[in-house]
Amino acid sequence: MHSDLQAWFVSDILPHQPALTRYLRRMCRSANEVPDLRQETYFRLYESASKSRSRPPKAFLFTTARNLVIDRIRRRQADPVNSVPDADEQSSPVDELTPERRLAASQELQRLTRAFDALPERTRSVIWLRRLEGLSQREAARSLGMDEGALEGHMTRGLRHLAKVAGDCGLR
Numbered sequence: 001m002h003s004d005l006q007a008w009f010v011s012d013i014l015p016h017q018p019a020l021t022r023y024l025r026r027m028c029r030s031a032n033e034v035p036d037l038r039q040e041t042y043f044r045l046y047e048s049a050s051k052s053r054s055r056p057p058k059a060f061l062f063t064t065a066r067n068l069v070i071d072r073i074r075r076r077q078a079d080p081v082n083s084v085p086d087a088d089e090q091s092s093p094v095d096e097l098t099p100e101r102r103l104a105a106s107q108e109l110q111r112l113t114r115a116f117d118a119l120p121e122r123t124r125s126v127i128w129l130r131r132l133e134g135l136s137q138r139e140a141a142r143s144l145g146m147d148e149g150a151l152e153g154h155m156t157r158g159l160r161h162l163a164k165v166a167g168d169c170g171l172r
Contacts (some may be wrong), residue, residue, distance in 0.1 A: 010163045012057035018134040027069045041065040114167040123158040
């Protein structure tokens with residue numbers, strides 16, 4: 001079940017990350033909130049999907065994100081004084097990186113970089129355009145001169161490979 005859920009998440013949810021990021025940017029007061037909201041959306045979605053996956057993945061993703069944004073707005077309206085963080089909280093590090101953790105993170109990044117570099121050139125290009133450049137599936141396919149179905153296949157295979165390597169690195 002766990003690997004099935006991971007495969008579903010990688011193939012059906014993660015391809016929507018650029019669109020989700022754009023959506024959250026439009027919905028949030030501050031761009032600094034976007035990574036946290038995106039992560040919380042993924043967490044809630046993953047948790048909910050472990051019980052049931054009856055809705056289409058994209059609708060499920062955006063409904064979850066919208067509900068989180070609404071919840072955050074409601075909390076701010078209910079307690080406007082405490083919604084502004086203290087200056088001390090803003091300047092203190094949330095999670096201090098020890099030298100050991102920095103080394104481990106560096107090694108994991110090198111391993112993922114090697115895995116990305118080992119992908120076929122076409123697959124690397126697809127992932128780069130979709131994930132890093134934020135192009136839509138149609139735009140990326142047009143840019144690479146391929147149909148959207150082929151692009152989707154490259155994306156799925158490449159992300160599965162990277163997810164496997166990430167799991168082997170302990171990044172799950």
